[in-house]
Amino acid sequence: LVVLCDTSGSMDPHTRLLLTFALALRRTLRRVEIFAFNTSLTRLTPWITPARIPETLRRLSAGVADWSGGTRIGTCLAEFVTGHQHMVDRRTVVVIVSDGLDLGEPELLRHAMQNLRARARTIVWLNPLLGDARYRPAARGMEAALPFIDHFGSAHDLASLERALDGVGR
Numbered sequence: 001l002v003v004l005c006d007t008s009g010s011m012d013p014h015t016r017l018l019l020t021f022a023l024a025l026r027r028t029l030r031r032v033e034i035f036a037f038n039t040s041l042t043r044l045t046p047w048i049t050p051a052r053i054p055e056t057l058r059r060l061s062a063g064v065a066d067w068s069g070g071t072r073i074g075t076c077l078a079e080f081v082t083g084h085q086h087m088v089d090r091r092t093v094v095v096i097v098s099d100g101l102d103l104g105e106p107e108l109l110r111h112a113m114q115n116l117r118a119r120a121r122t123i124v125w126l127n128p129l130l131g132d133a134r135y136r137p138a139a140r141g142m143e144a145a146l147p148f149i150d151h152f153g154s155a156h157d158l159a160s161l162e163r164a165l166d167g168v169g170r
Helices: 009-028 050-063 073-083 106-119 140-148 158-167
Strands: 002-006 033-037 041-043 093-097 122-127 151-154
Touching: 002 009, 002 073, 009 033, 009 158, 033 073, 041 073, 073 106, 073 140, 106 122, 106 140, 122 140, 122 158, 151 158
Parallel strands: 002 033, 002 093, 093 122, 122 151
Antiparallel strands: 033 041
16 A cells, blocks of 8 residues: 655645544555655655654654645656656555645646556545535646546545545455
8 A cells, every 4th residue: 555645735624634544554554655745755654653643743744845835746646656666566556645736737647647557456546625515626636637546535534534445445
């Protein structure tokens, strides 16, 4: 399992819950890699202490560049695909947690998602905005990513995260 979690400003209301969820997965699953992204990609796995989630979250928010800043999803996913391709194969589930509000070029995001799709077993995109019945995935970033996603689910509360796990067959 590879989790890529958006820590940009638009995700602020959800970041603590979603990172806590990712850290809990790290506690229960044997092979989990966790990354944060915003305008750059940061591998979080070496910083994680699953038994000390509050302390780990404080450390992460202080140590991740541009925490709560902008977001360049395509740039970060392209960096992941080229720099960490050894972590993804036909057995890997990739979970992207983001609202899809990207300041970058949609074509770069589309290309990165296409490359991930070619390597991964399953791509799951969890979007906290899906918790609102009025939400439509019309942002340029979401539109570019959608054709490559196997499971598009909500991530606005614990129940939605549990449903997402059931949807990908744990």
